[in-house]
Amino acid sequence: MSEIGVESLSSPGCHNCEAFERFWDGVKSHYPNVKYTNKSILTPEGQEMAQKFGIFASPGIVINGELFSTGGVSTDKFIAKIKELSSR
Numbered sequence: 001m002s003e004i005g006v007e008s009l010s011s012p013g014c015h016n017c018e019a020f021e022r023f024w025d026g027v028k029s030h031y032p033n034v035k036y037t038n039k040s041i042l043t044p045e046g047q048e049m050a051q052k053f054g055i056f057a058s059p060g061i062v063i064n065g066e067l068f069s070t071g072g073v074s075t076d077k078f079i080a081k082i083k084e085l086s087s088r
Contacts, residue, residue, distance in 0.1 A: 001033045002088050009049050009060035011041040016072045017059040023075050031082055 008024075010017035024036060039046040041058060049055065053062055057071030063081060 001086050004031075004034045004082060004085050005062075005064055006034055006036045006082075007049065007062040008036070008038045009041055009046055009053075009055050009058055009062075010038055011058040014058045020059050020061070020073050023073075027079070031086070033086055034082060 008017070008020060010021070021038070028034065028036065039049055041047065041050060049062070050060065053060060053067045055067070055070050059073065060070045061068040061073055061078070064085065068078070068081065
């Protein structure tokens with residue numbers, strides 16, 4: 001099973017960010033090969049991530065160094081992408 005890196009860029013008070021965090025907390029035990037990190041837009045690392053990937057709406061989700069989504073996340077598409085990458 002391939003290791004997968006998932007980064008989430010969030011902002012304070014963002015309902016979509018909180019929803020994604022709750023979703024991930026509920027399913028992460030099924031994907032031990034995923035290394036997940038969350039960065040706040042208020043940090044220098046978060047600002048760098050926003051500029052690098054052109055993220056203008058949170059959450060910004062980056063999977064294996066590629067922008068996956070911004071502003072909201074289709075959990076079905078997210079899981080499909082994780083499963084696809086896991087099988088490689």
